Amino acid sequence: MQQNPVSGKKTNSFSGIHIDPVQFRVAGMNDDKCKLTAYNRRDFYKISLITKGCSTLLYANRDIEISKPALVFTNPLIPYSWDAREEDMVYDGHFCVFSEDFLHTGARMESLQDSTLFKADGNPVYLLEEEQLNYLKSIFVRMQTEMDGDYIYKYELIRNYVNVIIHEAVKMQPAVAYFNPTNAASRITNLFLTVLEKQFPVDSPQDPLKLKKAGDYAERLSVHVNHLNAAIQEVTGKSTTTIINEAIIAEAKSLLLHTDWSVAEIAFSLGFEYASYFNNFFKKHTGYTPMKIRNNSLPV
Numbered sequence: 617m618q619q620n621p622v623s624g625k626k627t628n629s630f631s632g633i634h635i636d637p638v639q640f641r642v643a644g645m646n647d648d649k650c651k652l653t654a655y656n657r658r659d660f661y662k663i664s665l666i667t668k669g670c671s672t673l674l675y676a677n678r679d680i681e682i683s684k685p686a687l688v689f690t691n692p693l694i695p696y697s698w699d700a701r702e703e704d705m706v707y708d709g710h711f712c713v714f715s716e717d718f719l720h721t722g723a724r725m726e727s728l729q730d731s732t733l734f735k736a737d738g739n740p741v742y743l744l745e746e747e748q749l750n751y752l753k754s755i756f757v758r759m760q761t762e763m764d765g766d767y768i769y770k771y772e773l774i775r776n777y778v779n780v781i782i783h784e785a786v787k788m789q790p791a792v793a794y795f796n797p798t799n800a801a802s803r804i805t806n807l808f809l810t811v812l813e814k815q816f817p818v819d820s821p822q823d824p825l826k827l828k829k830a831g832d833y834a835e836r837l838s839v840h841v842n843h844l845n846a847a848i849q850e851v852t853g854k855s856t857t858t859i860i861n862e863a864i865i866a867e868a869k870s871l872l873l874h875t876d877w878s879v880a881e882i883a884f885s886l887g888f889e890y891a892s893y894f895n896n897f898f899k900k901h902t903g904y905t906p907m908k909i910r911n912n913s914l915p916v
Contacts, residue, residue: 640774642712642759660713661734663781664688665752669707672699673741676804676837680741685749687742687785689733694838695807710756712778719775733785742788755781801847808833808848812860816867821881825864828887830856865901868894872910879906 645664666686673680673688674697682688690696700707733740744752759777762770811833815825827833833856834841848856864886871882883894898906 639718640712640714640763640771640778642710642756642763642774644760645707645709645711660692660715662690662692662711662713663778664690664711665709665749665756666707667709667749667753669700669709671707674699674803676800676807676839682741682743685744685746687744687752687781687788689740689785691734691740693836695810695836697807710753710760712756712759714778718771719778733782742785744788748784748788752781752784801850804837804839804844804847805851807837808844808856809859811836812863816863818867818871818885821877821885824885825887828860830860833860861897861901865898868898868906869909872906873912879910882906 645666664687666682666688668685670681670683673682673690676695679699755777759774762774762777767773811827815827818825827836830845831841834844837844845856848854848859852859868882868886871877871885872879875882877885879894880891883891886894888894888897895906898904902909
């Protein structure tokens, strides 16, 4: 067992491969061992085994009702939320979260983003019969047992368990009880704003914004860009582009005032190929040049 010099966390080493334990976590839904708030959800895939309770999995343009035991796959790149059927209902089950690197370390070549289980237009919910439920429950229990143990190859073994779950799901017929939500515009708008918020703050000039246009957000939400624009306009009274530009301007002002990055670095971090494009954009939307804001000669 070695210590990661960056995170300070313990790592297992085998065959020249170092596995950071934070790449994988498993827990019961009512346990305190794994709180997802400790992780950045956009970096982790999640497999949930729901053994008790009724709820609805909410996406931008579809809902999936879950009224019996189910295996659920959620993608960190596609926003979703859960809606409990009844507030006082008891829910139970297991879940695991893991990075794509965790499975790729085991020479899995297929990107999870391309998997039928995790891709945007795929089928993430698999309803289970009692025999399937008991088998999958035993796998989650085994993964928890291995995580608590000190077997030197435990992450290799756990990775195999995760792949078994994935293969079991591929063999099943997916649940297709989808329906369009009545408040679709509000749902799409809320998910859009959630994705937009996650783009900020920008941490490094070397890690620029990945979503820059309305079309980028529509693709992430798996809706047509015209549908996205109509929903945003209906709920906010603004265009999608206006809201994106407002967020970029706000972040630009923050970077100009609170970092020592050059204007060119700020421009690149916000998705502009050239500083001159950024200067023109900034002046068009504020009436001032970036340097006037940086020099504190104007209020923000």
